[in-house]
Amino acid sequence: MKFVNLLRKELKEMLTPQTILTLVIMVIILSVAGDAMSGVVEDAAEEISQITICDQDDTEFTRSVIALMENPGDGVQNEVTEVELQSDDYAEELERLDTKSLIIIPEGFTQQVNSGQQAETIFVSQMTSLSTMANISTGSDVALSIIEDAVKSALYSDKITEGQLTEEEISQLEAPVTISETTVVGNKSADVSATILYSMCQMQGMFVPIIVYLLIMYSSQMILNAVSTEKLDKTLETLLSAPVSRLAVLSSKMLSAAIVAAIYAIVFMFGMNNMMSGLTMGDTSEYTEVVEYLGLSLSVGQYVLVGIQMFTTILISLSISLILGALAKDAKSGQTLIMPIMIAAIIPYLLSLMLDIKTLSPVLRFIVYAIPFTHTFMASENIMFGNMTIYWGGLIYQIIVLIVCMSFAIRVFTSDKIFTMSLSVGQKKNKRQTRSLFARK
Amino acid sequence: METQSNNVLEVRGLSKQYKKGVYASQDVTFEVRKGEIFALIGPNGAGKTTTIRMIATLLKATEGDAVVAGHSILTEPEKVRQNITYLPDEAGAYKTMTGRGYLEFMAGIYADNKAQAAEFVKTGCEICELGDRLDDKIGSYSRGMIRKLLLARAIMSKPALAIFDEPTSGLDIINALEIRRMIKDLAAQGMSFLLSSHNMLEIEYVSDRVGIIAKGHLLEVGTPAELKEKYNTQNLEEVFEKVVMSNEVC
Ligand SMILES: Nc1ncnc2c1ncn2[C@@H]1O[C@H](COP(=O)(O)OP(=O)(O)OP(=O)(O)O)[C@@H](O)[C@H]1O
Ligand SMILES: [Mg+2]
Numbered sequence: 001m002k003f004v005n006l007l008r009k010e011l012k013e014m015l016t017p018q019t020i021l022t023l024v025i026m027v028i029i030l031s032v033a034g035d036a037m038s039g040v041v042e043d044a045a046e047e048i049s050q051i052t053i054c055d056q057d058d059t060e061f062t063r064s065v066i067a068l069m070e071n072p073g074d075g076v077q078n079e080v081t082e083v084e085l086q087s088d089d090y091a092e093e094l095e096r097l098d099t100k101s102l103i104i105i106p107e108g109f110t111q112q113v114n115s116g117q118q119a120e121t122i123f124v125s126q127m128t129s130l131s132t133m134a135n136i137s138t139g140s141d142v143a144l145s146i147i148e149d150a151v152k153s154a155l156y157s158d159k160i161t162e163g164q165l166t167e168e169e170i171s172q173l174e175a176p177v178t179i180s181e182t183t184v185v186g187n188k189s190a191d192v193s194a195t196i197l198y199s200m201c202q203m204q205g206m207f208v209p210i211i212v213y214l215l216i217m218y219s220s221q222m223i224l225n226a227v228s229t230e231k232l233d234k235t236l237e238t239l240l241s242a243p244v245s246r247l248a249v250l251s252s253k254m255l256s257a258a259i260v261a262a263i264y265a266i267v268f269m270f271g272m273n274n275m276m277s278g279l280t281m282g283d284t285s286e287y288t289e290v291v292e293y294l295g296l297s298l299s300v301g302q303y304v305l306v307g308i309q310m311f312t313t314i315l316i317s318l319s320i321s322l323i324l325g326a327l328a329k330d331a332k333s334g335q336t337l338i339m340p341i342m343i344a345a346i347i348p349y350l351l352s353l354m355l356d357i358k359t360l361s362p363v364l365r366f367i368v369y370a371i372p373f374t375h376t377f378m379a380s381e382n383i384m385f386g387n388m389t390i391y392w393g394g395l396i397y398q399i400i401v402l403i404v405c406m407s408f409a410i411r412v413f414t415s416d417k418i419f420t421m422s423l424s425v426g427q428k429k430n431k432r433q434t435r436s437l438f439a440r441k
Numbered sequence: 442m443e444t445q446s447n448n449v450l451e452v453r454g455l456s457k458q459y460k461k462g463v464y465a466s467q468d469v470t471f472e473v474r475k476g477e478i479f480a481l482i483g484p485n486g487a488g489k490t491t492t493i494r495m496i497a498t499l500l501k502a503t504e505g506d507a508v509v510a511g512h513s514i515l516t517e518p519e520k521v522r523q524n525i526t527y528l529p530d531e532a533g534a535y536k537t538m539t540g541r542g543y544l545e546f547m548a549g550i551y552a553d554n555k556a557q558a559a560e561f562v563k564t565g566c567e568i569c570e571l572g573d574r575l576d577d578k579i580g581s582y583s584r585g586m587i588r589k590l591l592l593a594r595a596i597m598s599k600p601a602l603a604i605f606d607e608p609t610s611g612l613d614i615i616n617a618l619e620i621r622r623m624i625k626d627l628a629a630q631g632m633s634f635l636l637s638s639h640n641m642l643e644i645e646y647v648s649d650r651v652g653i654i655a656k657g658h659l660l661e662v663g664t665p666a667e668l669k670e671k672y673n674t675q676n677l678e679e680v681f682e683k684v685v686m687s688n689e690v691c
Pocket of ligand 2 (some may be wrong): 489530606683
């Protein structure tokens with residue numbers, strides 16, 4: 001009985017409206033992410049059945065291969081669009097043709113097939129993001145298997161009419177084509193497979209968001225604790241009644257938190273850099289140059305751009321947590337006040353890890369872009385893939401948010417709002433309870 | 442202004458509404474002279490802290506004004522802050538600092554130069570009587586030790602007006618007595634004090650004049666002797682009771 005009483009009390013204390021709200025929000029995030037992801041998977045499936053192909057060989061054999069790609073039998077239907085290339089610049093061609101991937105049957109293809117060699121095809125694909133879901137559809141394997149099947153069938157029906165297959169011809173049928181891959185990143189392209197690029201950059205794609213997330217949480221928590229304990233211990237009253245400017249009190253707090261956060265950032269960057277170079281050394285080192293050429297590794301100037309956005313983000317979270325810290329009424333509410341920042345950071349964090357935010361539906365994208373932290377999670381990716389408009393737009397938006405939050409924080413600190421403002425979610429309920437207690441009497 | 446230079450603090454019609462229409466303190470008027478100890482006494486929620494915080498420039502007054510050492514809290518709050526120290530009710534200190542570190546930190550804010558700061562710290566260390574414990578972390582201090590440290594901090598810079606909200610709360614009788622004696626000594630040297638308290642006995646002993654405040658209204662101001670005579674009672678507690686009762690009847 002005593003235990004049940006105790007348990008009930010503990011549960012009541014832990015299952016506060018804040019905890020429940022957190023749960024609800026987690027469910028919402030996860031289901032939104034789930035929806036968005038299933039969309040991506042569907043898109044990927046669709047993209048594979050929509051094949052863009054350029055037939056530079058243009059023989060009877062290749063035409064029959066393409067016909068077989070369209071209609072491989074068993075009732076399967078692929079949508080094959082035949083196109084003409086106007087130049088060798090694959091980046092430009094993909095943009096002109098408005099497609100993310102392209103299969104090229106080069107001149108001499110039929111000749112190679114006829115002479116019993118493995119015939120060469122080219123697969124050009126575009127890489128737009130480092131997130132997991134965006135890269136499941138890069139499908140050179142799928143392209144290979146489709147064209148391989150088509151070539152096999154064409155070859156088979158050709159040869160079988162000539163009678164018995166020789167041993168050589170049978171071994172040719174096992175692997176009639178090879179694919180040489182070209183990957184387009186931004187406005188550059190290189191002869192390397194998207195899968196290799198992705199696996200090389202995956203670390204970066206995973207760790208940049210983790211660092212951003214940790215930085216936001218660390219610096220907010222620091223300043224929120226600093227402000228709320230100062231308020232609750234009344235050391236803030238002592239300080240603000242002393243002959244020192246309030247702006248100095250405020251800015252010293254923010255600056256020290258920003259310095260600590262910057263130290264964290266630098267240490268993390270170094271650690272991450274070491275770890276990544278440790279991981280990518282070895283057999284992939286031959287690709288390092290390609291990665292650099294494609295802009296998938298950041299130059300010093302680009303690191304600075306990422307740094308600027310990170311710093312802006314830290315300042316935003318600092319000024320918001322200053323305001324939140326001022327709202328604290330007791331130690332417990334001080335801790336739960338971090339929640340809005342946590343939610344605003346965790347949504348873009350998870351989304352950017354899982355999928356390419358640029359490809360979300362317009363409404364979702366608008367909502368996610370409205371969270372100022374989103375732009376930081378996307379910063380290094382945007383820079384890598386040359387989406388500079390999105391980068392600058394995000395930065396300008398963040399600066400506007402920063403100015404608004406900062407001026408509000410300054411207003412709170414320089415007026416007496418810091419002492420009169422308070423927020424305690426559980427309080428209203430308590431009041432109602434005491435009232436009903438009296439009413440019963 | 443010259444004619445009133447004897448008053449360190451002049452409070453004129455000071456009012457505060459946290460919510461529109463609800464006065465936490467209303468039309469409070471009194472003054473504190475140089476070298477005087479003035480105490481606001483009243484029950485919980487009377488508006489003592491509210492009034493004191495307005496004078497300490499922490500809260501903006503809804504109406505009225507207060508002048509500290511010739512400077513208005515409305516127009517020259519920075520100048521006011523140079524002339525006061527404020528000790529909040531139930532205040533803490535930075536737990537990770539040592540007692541000495543805290544005194545040094547606060548001295549750095551109040552002093553104009555290093556020599557003066559060192560002097561403040563020396564005075565502060567003497568007043569708080571923490572001895573060896575001064576070099577321990579404040580987190581390890583008892584409530585009473587923290588209170589003494591904070592009092593030492595508020596006194597060490599010898600401000601024109603020291604504002605103490607419940608100065609002896611959390612202190613034992615011996616320490617409370619000591620603090621009262623110290624306040625009296627410093628007042629004799631020309632420092633002025635604005636105190637608040639529930640403890641009528643303490644107030645009767647320490648203060649030169651008292652103001653009785655209830656529900657935001659300052660109901661009576663006078664020396665303890667004057668008030669006892671006026672209400673024909675033995676002690677301040679009974680005066681207080683009569684003042685509050687008679688005003689509730691009206
Ligand atoms: N930040 C605030 N917001 C709203 N109302 C407040 C606030 N602070 C105080 N009050 C109200 O103002 C009134 C006066 O409070 P105040 O703290 O000045 O009383 P007090 O005389 O210091 O009481 P105590 O002896 O308990 O310290 C009370 O009714 C209180 O509820
Ligand atoms: Mg009070």
